[in-house]
Amino acid sequence: MASAVRGVWAIDIGSGALKALQMHQGDEGLEVIDFAYLEHSHNLSSGEVSADEKEQIIEATLREFLDEKDLSKSEVAISVAGQNSFARFINLPPVEAKKIPEVVQFEAVQQIPFDINEVEWDWQLMEAEDSPDKRVGLFAIKNELIAEVMDHFTKENLRVSCVQIAPMALYNYACYDIKEIEASPDKAVVILDIGAENTTLVVCARDTVWQRSIRIGGNTFTEAIADAFKKNYATAEKLKRTAPMSKYMRQIYTAMKSVYTDLGSEIQRSLGFYSSSAEGRGKTLSKVIAFGGGMKLQGLSKYLTQSLGIQVVKPDSFESLVLAPDVSTAKFHENISDFGIAYGLGAQLLDEAKIHTNLLPRKIARAMAWTRKSRMFTIAASILLFASVLALGTTFKSLKQHESHEPTRDDIQDIVSQINDVSNEISEQKARRGPLEDEIKKQMDAFQYRDVVPFFIETLARCLPSKAYNADQAALYEAFAAGDV
Numbered sequence: 001m002a003s004a005v006r007g008v009w010a011i012d013i014g015s016g017a018l019k020a021l022q023m024h025q026g027d028e029g030l031e032v033i034d035f036a037y038l039e040h041s042h043n044l045s046s047g048e049v050s051a052d053e054k055e056q057i058i059e060a061t062l063r064e065f066l067d068e069k070d071l072s073k074s075e076v077a078i079s080v081a082g083q084n085s086f087a088r089f090i091n092l093p094p095v096e097a098k099k100i101p102e103v104v105q106f107e108a109v110q111q112i113p114f115d116i117n118e119v120e121w122d123w124q125l126m127e128a129e130d131s132p133d134k135r136v137g138l139f140a141i142k143n144e145l146i147a148e149v150m151d152h153f154t155k156e157n158l159r160v161s162c163v164q165i166a167p168m169a170l171y172n173y174a175c176y177d178i179k180e181i182e183a184s185p186d187k188a189v190v191i192l193d194i195g196a197e198n199t200t201l202v203v204c205a206r207d208t209v210w211q212r213s214i215r216i217g218g219n220t221f222t223e224a225i226a227d228a229f230k231k232n233y234a235t236a237e238k239l240k241r242t243a244p245m246s247k248y249m250r251q252i253y254t255a256m257k258s259v260y261t262d263l264g265s266e267i268q269r270s271l272g273f274y275s276s277s278a279e280g281r282g283k284t285l286s287k288v289i290a291f292g293g294g295m296k297l298q299g300l301s302k303y304l305t306q307s308l309g310i311q312v313v314k315p316d317s318f319e320s321l322v323l324a325p326d327v328s329t330a331k332f333h334e335n336i337s338d339f340g341i342a343y344g345l346g347a348q349l350l351d352e353a354k355i356h357t358n359l360l361p362r363k364i365a366r367a368m369a370w371t372r373k374s375r376m377f378t379i380a381a382s383i384l385l386f387a388s389v390l391a392l393g394t395t396f397k398s399l400k401q402h403e404s405h406e407p408t409r410d411d412i413q414d415i416v417s418q419i420n421d422v423s424n425e426i427s428e429q430k431a432r433r434g435p436l437e438d439e440i441k442k443q444m445d446a447f448q449y450r451d452v453v454p455f456f457i458e459t460l461a462r463c464l465p466s467k468a469y470n471a472d473q474a475a476l477y478e479a480f481a482a483g484d485v
Contacts, residue, residue, distance in 0.1 A: 007033050008075045010345030011065075012166070012338075013152075015045040015196035016218070016293050018061045019338045022074070023346035030176070030352060031322040036065055037335045045196040045219050046233040058152055066156055077162035077345040080149055080359065082200045083213045085165040086112055086119075086140040089126070089279070091133050100125065104136055112140045120146050120163075122357035128207035137209075139165060139357050146361055162349055163359040166193065167202045167211035169344030170291070172353035174204040177320045177343065180286065181206055188283045190271065190310070193340060194218060194294025199263065201270050208279045209355070212270045216263045218294040221256045228255035244298045253299075260300070264307035271308065288312040291340040318343065 007024030022034035040061050044054045088111055095103050104123050109116050121140035128135070146163065153160050164172075170191045175181055178189055185206045193200040199214040218240075226236035228251070243252040274280040288310050290301055295314050304312040314337055321343060323329055347353045467474035 008077065008346055008349040009069070009071050010077045010342040010349065012079045012169075012341040012345065013058060013062070014081075014293075014338075016040060016043055017335075017338065018065055019335070019342050020065065020069075021339055021342040021346050022069070023350060025350055026322055026324070028322050029320055030347060030350060031324055032327055032332070033324040034069065034327065035332055035339070036069060037338065038065055043196060043219070043233075043237065045217075046222075046237070048233050055152075059155065062152055062156060066158070071158060075161045075349055076153070076158060077164060077349045078149065078153065078160055079164055079166045079169050079341050079345055080141055080146065081195075081198070082165055082167040082211065083198050083215075084141060084145050085359075086114075086121075087137065087165060087167065087211060088112075089135055089137050089208075089210075091135050095134075100134070100136075104138075107136070108138055108140075111138055114140070114142060118143055120359045120361050122359055124355060124357050126207065126209075135208075137355070137357070139168065139359060141165070141359050143361070146359060150361065160360065162345070163361075164345055164348060164355070164357070165359065166341050167200050167213075168209070168355040168357070169341045169348070170200065170202045171204050171209045171211075171344065172347045172355055173340050173344035174202070174289075175206075175354040176347045176352050177318050178204070178289075179319060184286075186283060187286045188280070190285055190288040191340065192267070192288055192290040192292070192295075192304075192312075194263075194290065194292035194300075196293065199267070199292075199294070201267060203271070203274050203280065203285070205279070205283055210274050210277065210279045212273075214263070214266045214270065216259065216266060218292070218297075220263075221259050221294070221297060224259050225252060225255045240297070256297075260303050264304055267304065268308055285310055290314050291337050293338060295337050315340075 007022045010021050010023065012019045017037060017039040020036040021032055023030055023032055025031070038061050040057050042049050042053070042057055044057060049057070090107060090111060092100065092103055092107070108121055108123065112119060112121060119140040119142050121138065123139070124137045126135045126137055127133075141163075149163070150160065170193060174189055174191055180187065181189055181204055188203050188205040191200075191202040191204060193202075195217045196219050197215075197217045199216055201212045201214060203210040222233060222236045222240050225231070225239050226233055229236065229239065231239070239246065239248070239252055240256075243249050246252060271285065275283075275285075288304065288308065290304070290312055295301065301312045301314050316333060316336065318336070323332060344353070348356060462469045465473070465477060467477045470477075
């Protein structure tokens with residue numbers, strides 16, 4: 001089911017399974033182009049699995065995932081469980097915008113209940129449109145915890161570019177997918193993620209988020225069955241999963257009744273606390289959307305609806321997430337209630353998130369930044385080298401062409417030499433012109449008065465008797481010429 005389109009991978013490793021979505025920006029918004037749901041060989045939170053075995057199980061599941069999917073050229077985001085992290089929202093005193101980072105640094109040291117040098121932390125300014133207050137979210141996780149999580153991916157040479165705590169990933173999912181949140185600032189949607197060990201409760205409003213971790217999860221139901229039936233964890237888990245079809249269904253649900261009650265009470269108490277807080281004051285809780293493997297328990301959503309007085313729905317589809325044509329819709333919807341966190345992680349990597357904090361260890365982030373810069377330097381150097389080689393090749397080619405035209409240049413040089421010789425000869429002849437012109441002028445001066453003698457002769461001729469010059473006496477001259485006079 002691999003796609004030819006390269007997208008981002010969002011990975012959520014829980015106690016029961018690895019859930020992953022490959023997403024990209026499609027024509028109609030965020031689109032799933034591939035996904036994976038791989039159950040662990042054993043439930044990580046059962047008391048029968050040691051710490052070393054947990055690591056081995058996670059590594060085996062991750063290895064199986066990477067054998068099926070190619071992540072070598074994709075950005076990767078992962079989640080950290082909410083109970084293993086710190087999140088707090090505080091109001092800042094009135095300060096200039098440029099001093100906010102300095103104030104946040106001070107507040108982080110005061111608010112985070114660990115040595116600031118022993119945690120990875122990040123913050124985000126969350127400003128409501130109709131509020132002058134500057135509210136900041138502080139998020140942190142201890143270094144050793146994030147190191148344990150990152151170690152699984154480092155061993156597989158998988159480069160992680162984003163680490164987000166699960167509650168904020170759920171908030172990012174809700175803000176992108178549920179249009180009601182953005183459209184109604186006075187309403188809030190509750191997201192429940194009932195995992196194996198804990199239930200994460202996130203109240204999502206347009207400008208605020210409130211989260212709480214409840215120490216009741218799917219394992220609590222399993223342990224109640226194990227105690228009631230005096231069975232080990234594996235057998236109790238099997239009884240829980242097959243309860244609707246078991247002849248002991250009534251006894252199984254009776255064993256879990258106290259857990260149902262405790263879970264409903266804790267959720268009710270948390271929502272009551274939210275409603276009385278500054279974040280929840282004036283907000284209406286419109287509905288509860290329940291995720292996680294715990295929601296596979298038959299009748300749980302109905303019980304919570306009755307207990308909370310709010311509609312609790314288990315999602316059978318996403319409002320705004322599109323499935324690519326080659327993605328199996330049926331297989332995707334089999335475990336759709338487990339993809340909420342991965343959805344939010346993918347939305348963050350694709351710049352469609354409200355919360356964009358990143359708890360990726362700074363050392364790794366710097367190394368990745370240098371890797372990206374090194375890649376750019378390598379590309380730039382390669383381009384420069386190519387340009388240099390191209391220029392050298394062009395120069396060499398021009399040199400060869402220059403050498404091949406040597407005979408032509410020799411012929412041209414001969415012609416130029418001949419032209420220079422002729423030019424010099426012309427200059428010499430021009431230099432002789434002056435003396436010759438003086439000699440010619442001297443000879444011509446002798447003829448200056450050559451018309452004087454003819455003038456005198458003509459004048460004398462006019463004085464002689466002639467009918468040509470004395471027309472009045474023409475008849476006399478004719479008679480004289482004829483001898484008649």
